[in-house]
Amino acid sequence: MQLGAKRWLFGAVLVALGVSALSGHFNRYYLGVAIDVGISIILAASLNLINGYTGQFSLGHAGFMAVGGFTAAKLTLLLAPIVPEAAHPALFAGSILVGGTVAALAGLAVGLPSLRLRGDYLAIVTLGFGEIIRVIFQTSETFGAATGLTGIPKFTTLFWTWGVAALTVYVVASLVNSTYGRGFLCVHDDEVAAAAMGISPTRYKVTAFVTGAFFAGMAGALYAHHKQVLKPDGFDFMKSIDIVVMVILGGMGNTVGVILAAVLLTVLPELLRGLADYRMILYSLLIIGLMLTRPQGLFTLRRRVDRSRTAN
């Protein structure tokens, strides 16, 4: 319960610091993968709040990531030449926050009208939103049209990535483990009953959506300053599916599982580089196999109510 969340934060920060301290010993390739893993954790943990805990099926996470990424990258590209070198970390922190905030606003804009929809319909709307975002960036001259943004300063380090990842996990864990946050689970279980308990389903759904989008935007900002090149193509529907797969594989509404799945599904493609073309086939097979054998998720060892065994 309440004890969980803070322990989580400390654990995650320790891991982040430990990994950052060791980062000098990593070669560039491993360092890159470690940053990718951190970004995946942010994306998966934040989507888990929407798809897992609140039970809304969003397929638009890559769209929010794109909004955050392009906004932050544009901002640093504009300001980096003007701002003195010493202030660059502050600039980076600022652009991550702005990226997250703009993505959260996009989440609000999409969420308010569309969260009246449920299940498949919401999935279709969010899918459409993701595609619209991609096309907007693809056609916008300001954001480099189809070539995207290039020459983005390499600001992203392990510290930043894992710091934000720790923050994401902390926010999701502490939200869900509060009396207020149990409302997300209620909306997931039964909206009518939730309303009868004084919980506004729409309000909770929008909150989950905006919070999730905020972190997806920050992930996008980190991604942009990691890859240094940002192409709209990278944020297509498949990217959203990648994140959804992490959430399903980890077990919806199971933060530990989702983190493990994010690690696995980021490292695995690296190990399977040679099979890159078949990756989506493997993914699909994985999901089908999983749904048939372990619908509760690969890493769900115990249920959310983890002390249920005491009373049989």
Added chain:
Amino acid sequence: MQRCTIRFGGLTAVSELDLHIGGDELIGLIGPNGAGKTTAFNMITGVYQPTEGEIHFGGTSLAGQAPQEITGLGIARTFQNIRLFPSLSVFDNVRVAFQLRQKTGLFQSLLRGAAFKRNEQQIESEVLEILDIFKLGRFRHTMSKNLPYGDQRRLEIVRALATKPRLLLLDEPAAGMNPTEKTELTRLIGFIKDKFRISVLLVEHDMKVVMGICERIVVLDHGIKIAEGSPSEVRNDIKVVEAYLGDKHLKKAAADADSSPAD
């Protein structure tokens, strides 16, 4: 509730229903299947908006209020087909009722300051207290869907009470219960009314339960109020007898004749 009418397309489900519930009163709302009992319920709780008429609660109009706002005003309900949060523990099912009246929200949950902790502890002890009152304390870590049926019904009532209502609406709480459980339930409803000093509106099919505890009974048939009064008055009302027994006799006659059903 004044002259409330609700129509679904051409069907008038409830017609010009007047209903007044005083403080600390236990009222039964009865009627044959399809009489509009649950619909009346859903109008009070904001699930449906009446087509005509007004509903006031303690001086506040309920027009245009969403269900969660009405709960906030102090009307809590249970459902005919139990609607607990199945994947939450018994403890959490009751705990969420407290988010309505607590002061801490999203940001306090993130910052987790001293006030937040005090508040959460306060909620925890209140939840345990109310669970103990209703003898559900030992189940607190059980997932609600794993509870026995009678206990699920009881938990739903407890959860509604935890929102600290002034009016409690119970939609067929005795449905699916065996005679022992029904007796227990009758006792429980009386206990709740006395202990929490609230008004109760009870929709129920089971005559024993209704006649046993209600101070006043309102009878609906085809969406129209056909009788109102004390249990003994209602029991002897000719219209009520017709609505219940007459219906049955009609059906029986129709079945015997094996012809097309009457009306």
